[in-house]
Amino acid sequence: MEAWNRPVGIFDSGVGGLTVAHAIRQTLPGERIIYFGDTAHLPYGDKSEEAIRNYSRRITDFLIGYDAKLVMIACNSASASAYESLLEEYGDRVLILDVINPVVEYVSSHNYDRLGVIGTKRTISSGTYEKKISEASPSTDVVSLATPLLVPMIEEGFIFDDISNAIIRTYLSDGRLQKINALILGCTHYPIIRNQISKFFNFDVEVIDSARIVAARLKETLEKHDLVSRGGTGEDMFFVSDYTDYFEKIARMFFESAINLRKADIWS
Numbered sequence: 001m002e003a004w005n006r007p008v009g010i011f012d013s014g015v016g017g018l019t020v021a022h023a024i025r026q027t028l029p030g031e032r033i034i035y036f037g038d039t040a041h042l043p044y045g046d047k048s049e050e051a052i053r054n055y056s057r058r059i060t061d062f063l064i065g066y067d068a069k070l071v072m073i074a075c076n077s078a079s080a081s082a083y084e085s086l087l088e089e090y091g092d093r094v095l096i097l098d099v100i101n102p103v104v105e106y107v108s109s110h111n112y113d114r115l116g117v118i119g120t121k122r123t124i125s126s127g128t129y130e131k132k133i134s135e136a137s138p139s140t141d142v143v144s145l146a147t148p149l150l151v152p153m154i155e156e157g158f159i160f161d162d163i164s165n166a167i168i169r170t171y172l173s174d175g176r177l178q179k180i181n182a183l184i185l186g187c188t189h190y191p192i193i194r195n196q197i198s199k200f201f202n203f204d205v206e207v208i209d210s211a212r213i214v215a216a217r218l219k220e221t222l223e224k225h226d227l228v229s230r231g232g233t234g235e236d237m238f239f240v241s242d243y244t245d246y247f248e249k250i251a252r253m254f255f256e257s258a259i260n261l262r263k264a265d266i267w268s
């Protein structure tokens with residue numbers, strides 16, 4: 001198979017990476033996507049760095065087994081914990097992109113005074129955003145807040161309702177997020193509740209979600225390596241490690257058609 005004809009592999013712990021997959025579909029409609037949602041281990045945000053590295057390694061093997069030309073880590077928790085180790089181990093075989101570095105580059109070209117970041121416990125406790133932003137843009141103050149209930153809430157389908165509004169309001173009322181100019185959604189699940197978040201701030205705070213920024217980075221990377229699909233590459237495939245109706249429902253919502261969803265038991 002020609003190298004450009006190979007699929008783009010994308011993974012996350014669950015539905016979150018679908019926000020990235022959707023942006024990729026819009027930016028690069030000719031690319032074939034192989035998606036893996038590790039629903040058996042969700043949420044990643046509560047796992048140790050070592051566990052997330054192991055999951056990420058096994059999933060990368062799986063995606064390479066489907067001949068992926070690039071592996072997109074569509075998960076902040078895995079980007080914070082496993083990007084460097086995946087690069088080291090697989091970087092000579094496959095292109096690898098994460099979701100944090102492109103966002104750091106985006107914000108450092110915008111000179112914000114005070115930036116907020118929300119994400120899982122794993123992402124926030126790693127300090128990755130703070131470290132990288134303070135290196136790239138020393139005049140920007142970064143405040144971060146772990147919002148661990150949001151992923152299970154979204155995966156359970158609590159969106160646009162009273163429960164989710166109450167949880168979102170409770171988290172975002174935290175004093176640390178006062179006077180921010182922009183808020184980074186440091187978890188790929190959060191764009192699903194982006195409107196509720198923007199509404200909490202009366203649409204006065206820029207809400208930065210990585211999906212479009214990361215899709216643009218993917219396009220540049222594929223162009224640079226002459227790997228952009230020239231079309232006719234076949235059907236997308238979506239795998240989960242544990243079947244959930246909700247995954248299928250959200251995937252349909254993003255891809256507006258029946259999706260080819262399979263369970264892949266890669267852990268036994």
Ligand code: DGL
Nearest residue numbers: 016043044045076077188
């Ligand atoms: N969507 C993921 C992230 O960006 C993972 C969330 C989780 O499983 O805790 O961090």
